[in-house]
Amino acid sequence: MNRAFNFSAGPAALPLPVLEAAAAGMTDWQGAGCGVLEMSHRGAAFSRIIAEAEADLRALTDLPAQYKILFLQGGATLQFSQLVMNLLDGGSADYLVTGTWSKKAYTEAARLAPQLGGTVRLAGEAVGGVVPREAMQLDPQARYIHLCSNETIHGIEVLDEAQLPECGDVPLVADMSSHILSRPMDFSRYGLVYAGAQKNIGPAGLTILFIREDLLGRAAAITPPLLDYATQAAHDSMLNTPPTFAIHIAALVLRWLREQGGLPAIAAQNAKKAALLYDTIDASGGFYRNTVAAACRSRMNVPFFLHDAGLDAEFLAGAAERGLQQLKGHKSVGGMRASLYNAVPLEAVRALCDYMQDFARRKG
Ligand SMILES: Cc1ncc(COP(=O)(O)O)c(C=O)c1O
Numbered sequence: 001m002n003r004a005f006n007f008s009a010g011p012a013a014l015p016l017p018v019l020e021a022a023a024a025g026m027t028d029w030q031g032a033g034c035g036v037l038e039m040s041h042r043g044a045a046f047s048r049i050i051a052e053a054e055a056d057l058r059a060l061t062d063l064p065a066q067y068k069i070l071f072l073q074g075g076a077t078l079q080f081s082q083l084v085m086n087l088l089d090g091g092s093a094d095y096l097v098t099g100t101w102s103k104k105a106y107t108e109a110a111r112l113a114p115q116l117g118g119t120v121r122l123a124g125e126a127v128g129g130v131v132p133r134e135a136m137q138l139d140p141q142a143r144y145i146h147l148c149s150n151e152t153i154h155g156i157e158v159l160d161e162a163q164l165p166e167c168g169d170v171p172l173v174a175d176m177s178s179h180i181l182s183r184p185m186d187f188s189r190y191g192l193v194y195a196g197a198q199k200n201i202g203p204a205g206l207t208i209l210f211i212r213e214d215l216l217g218r219a220a221a222i223t224p225p226l227l228d229y230a231t232q233a234a235h236d237s238m239l240n241t242p243p244t245f246a247i248h249i250a251a252l253v254l255r256w257l258r259e260q261g262g263l264p265a266i267a268a269q270n271a272k273k274a275a276l277l278y279d280t281i282d283a284s285g286g287f288y289r290n291t292v293a294a295a296c297r298s299r300m301n302v303p304f305f306l307h308d309a310g311l312d313a314e315f316l317a318g319a320a321e322r323g324l325q326q327l328k329g330h331k332s333v334g335g336m337r338a339s340l341y342n343a344v345p346l347e348a349v350r351a352l353c354d355y356m357q358d359f360a361r362r363k364g
Helices: 016-024 044-061 075-087 100-116 229-234 244-259 262-282 309-321 346-363
Strands: 067-072 092-097 119-125 145-148 172-175 192-196 207-212 301-306 336-339
Touching: 016 244, 044 067, 044 244, 044 262, 067 229, 075 100, 075 172, 075 192, 075 207, 092 100, 100 119, 100 145, 100 172, 207 229, 244 262, 262 301, 262 346, 301 309, 309 336, 309 346
Parallel strands: 092 119, 092 145, 145 172, 172 192
Antiparallel strands: 067 207, 192 207, 301 336
C-alpha cells in the first residue's frame, strides 16, 4: 500500500481503519450475507447502521434533544435552495457574506425569495475575515440569519462564539460543511446546521442536517415532499431510498471519531496541526503568506501563497514527489491550500512543513 498524505478540500482523506473496515465488509457485512451496497434500507442490518450513526452524532455533538438529525442528498448546495423553501415563510432573511460559499447561498436565496413571496437582505459582508458584530445590520423580524462558519476556499473560520451574530429570537442557520465535528460547538445557538459529508463526516452524496423541531412545518406550499424538512423528519430520512453506502461510511467515521476521544481530543489535534502550518508560513520571512485576519484563520483549510507565483508549479511537483497531494489552491484564488480535516494526521502536516521549509531554503 502506498497512501500519500492527502490535503484535499473534499472529497477528502478518510481514516484508514474506516476504509479497511468498509473493504472487509464489502461482500458480507457482519454476517448479513451481502454487503451494505446490496441491502434494503428498510432491513434490520441497515436500520442498525443508521441508528448507530444518529446515536454517535448526537453523542459526539452533545446535540440537545429538541433537534432532529436528517440524512439528506443533494450536497450542501441543495441546502442553499432547500432552506429558503423551508424557512422563509413569506418573510425576510438576513445573510452574512464572507466568501464564496456564503455568497452562493445568498445569491440563491435572493433568486428564490421573490418566487416564494419573501425577501432577502445582505446583512453584512467582509473580505479576509468574519463580519464584525458592529458591522452587522440585523433585522429583528428576520425569519433567520444565514452564515457560513468555515469558508473552505478563503480559509476563514468563526473560531469564537463572540464572532457570531447576536440573534435574539431569530434562528441562526449555518453552513458548517468544512468544519463540523472538528471541535466541540454549542449547537443550541443554532436553529439549523447543515454540512455536506465529504470533508469531516464521510463520502460525497450525503448531507447532514440538524434542525430545531419548532422550525419544522414552515415549508412553502410548492416545496416537493422530498425537500420538506418536516416530511423527511416524520419519515426518519427514509421518505425514499437514502444514500445507504454513504451513511454506512459516515457511521464508521463517527465510530472512529469516538474511539479517538471524541471532539475535545480531535480539536486538540486539529489545533496543533493548524498552529504548525501557520507558524511555518509566518516564520518564512514572507516566502509564504496567508492573508486571513489572525482571529479567524481556519483550522481546517489553510490557503497560502508563495511570494512568487512563478514557483507554484515547481512547489507542487516537488510536493507530489514527497507524497504530499492535492495542495493546489482553488482556481478562484490561486496559490496553495492545505485542508487539515480530522482524518489528516499530524505526521502529514509535519511532512508538509518540512517540505515548505526546505523549498524556501532552496528557492529563497
Ligand atoms: C462550505 C461549503 N459549502 C458548500 C459546499 C458545496 O458542497 P456540495 O458540493 O456538497 O454541494 C462546499 C463544498 O466544498 C463547501 O465547502
